[in-house]
Amino acid sequence: MSLETVWFCVVALFWLGYLFLEGFDFGVGMLLPILGRDDTERRVLVNTIGPVWDGNEVWLIVAGGAMFAAFPGWYASLFSGAYLPLLLVLLALIGRGVAFEYRGKVDSVRWRRTWDRVIVIGSWIPPLGVGLVLATTVLGLPLDAAGNRVGGPFEAVRWETLLGAVAVAGFSFVHGAAFLALKTEGELSTRAKGIAARALPVALLPLFALLVLVQWREGVGWTLVPLFAAVVAAVTAWTRLARGRDGQAFAALGVVIAGAAITLFGALYPDVLPSTVDAANSLTVDGVASSPYTLKVMTWVALFGAPAVLIYQGWTYWVFRKRIGTHHIPPVHAP
């Protein structure tokens, strides 16, 4: 396999890591007003991801950085082409990150309610935006020969890419509910499980619609395998939830998103961003890759860096592995 292809897989892997890890972070934020009936319960929910959300978010930054380093043309064309959706994602991520850190810093009901609202909005917009951008990269933009977007600011917003937006948001919702079932105690956990089980068939539907659409338009033979695996995993997750096995359900949802990411990126390859006006203008793995030297340097860095990240992030999850309940939450203490 050529280094260009290896790096295509690495970029896909970073996006998968992001979708998996921030998927449940976003889900937790979406469920804040649904599951959290009082402030203590909402604090339980936020604190299930308290120590890890920032590290999870770095996967997005590194996915972007890896695209810049390995496929500058992909990074440049996609991010300038889907300008406004990406801007919305950034604004939402800014608000959400600050809200986590600031919500408990003042002892006032109004203060916390305001920041909770920011968390909820900041947890809905990014999965919608990321889903839209990912669907755009698979389904293409009208690109001219220089790789620049032809047409107005809303070329990235079409019914297919909106389907991608709903797909990632729907997955995040279920993933977050399954995560909360696993990370909380008692009644909260039971309610989370109930929501996950009830929401799953509806919430995952857009994701499978997107996968079928992509498979039908751009798919190759082998991408049917991960697509099929995702379907099986979704059914498994549903039955496991019904049986009360939240750990297995959460793992099965991980397989769903992995299968989905492999299908999407597998269908995209060897393009990285197809042109919808002229196939000759499509950006391809070989066409926009950095030089072999740069890819070699980056491969060494990733070879040492990525396993280390997996080890110490895994350790963090281990350190904070205990379920959290309302009785764990200390009283608010602010000046």
Next chain:
Amino acid sequence: MEVLELARWQFGITTVYHFLMVPLTIGLSVLVAGMQTAWVRTGDQRYYKMTKFWGKLLLVNFAMGVVTGIVQEFQFGMNWNAYSRFVGDVFGAPLAMEGLVAFFVESTFLGLWIFGWDRLPKKVHLACAWAFSLATVASAYFILAANSWMQHPVGVELVDGRPRMISIWAVLTNNTALAAIPHTIAGAFSVAAAFLVGIAAWHLWRKRKEADEHRAVWRSSLRLGAWTGVVAFAVLAITGDMQGKLMFEQQPMKMASAEALCHTEKPASFSIIAIGDVSGKNCEDVKTFNVPALLSFLAHNDFSTEVKGVEQLIGEYQAKYGTHYPDYPELGELAGKPIDYQPILPVTYWGFRIMIGFGALSAGAGVLALWLTRRGRIPDTKWFPRMALLGIATPFIANSAGWIFTEMGRQPFVVAPNPSGVDGVWMFTARAVSNLTTGEVWTSLIALTTLYAALGVVEVFLLRKYVRGGVDAVLPPKPEPDDDSDRDSGDTLAFAY
């Protein structure tokens, strides 16, 4: 305004804003890790309280640094796609390394530090503090290596009109970077130093007349801050001089612009301050107070070196890089227009002076603080805490001015040509910008500026609240003796959002 101007304003605003949070994070996180080390080694409660208090302020600031940084990572591709395509082969590598090596460590170990006070053994918890504070320094290294490449491109060859990296080692050990990195890190420490001095001086003064159980906390913080500020300024002066000498060779236009030096001089005098218009169109109107031959010495360690003026350099640049922008449609209204090789002299001239002046002011405050607290003394004059509180702003101003000077001094280039580098490895800022509609860039400019302004107000409000709250507000609450609620103190989390 055209997309180019809007995109430049946006990058300037978001970067200057980001760099208000960043130096405080870098300097304070290392100092807090040091405080915690002192506590773990001596068991002295004073250091524990220092760690808790300054650590809390660090976290309030860190959140804003993180979220404003995300914008930076994507802005290259969004607003500067032609630039990203041109330099991606070499510029993307340090950026991706920063993410893989530094950002992951920072974010993960900061989470462990915040939430791990009761979950981790003391020494492991301390190691987390060191991991994230050193990672903040490492991220500064990588991003400054990337920026320095734009100032002085090295380690590349030109293939198909684009720079292609041939040595990552050359990029990471660029002499421009090796001077810029200690200079920037020292600038970060001077921010943290002034922060410590200002807040500690205010607390000492506030309780000067009563017995204050936390007086030792504030005295140690004040002394630590003052020493840090003085040492940081020494590093700033030395590395600043190194940078000046590199600038003389690598970016002579930036050096001439720093001095608003219109005509080539030999020996060249250093202008301390100017009265009149320094914009360079009519040099004869400007009265400056000069130190003879000092600029020659700063440029080349020799009192008689010739330093080229703006007028001569414009001629040299026109001969080498053309007098007019090429007639490319993507250059918009600039296509075919004459190229202005002269940076905005009032900005570079005053930026340079504000940087040095405010930097020296903050170092002076450090020396003064050390003198006033010598041998166990506590200053009780009202003017000192007032000055110290105002002094918190000085290194922030110096840092911003320094960066504005550095970045605006290389215009009209986004990648400045390296005089001893490969021909053709340079790029005009006008060619770097994305093909966006003005509506798109107006939207992002207004949205980001508004959001940043609002969050800036919130951050200052919170910092002020926690500063006023003092040590008691950051220590875990003392359990009430007759508290028989269902909260079991051994079971609650040490920290929860």
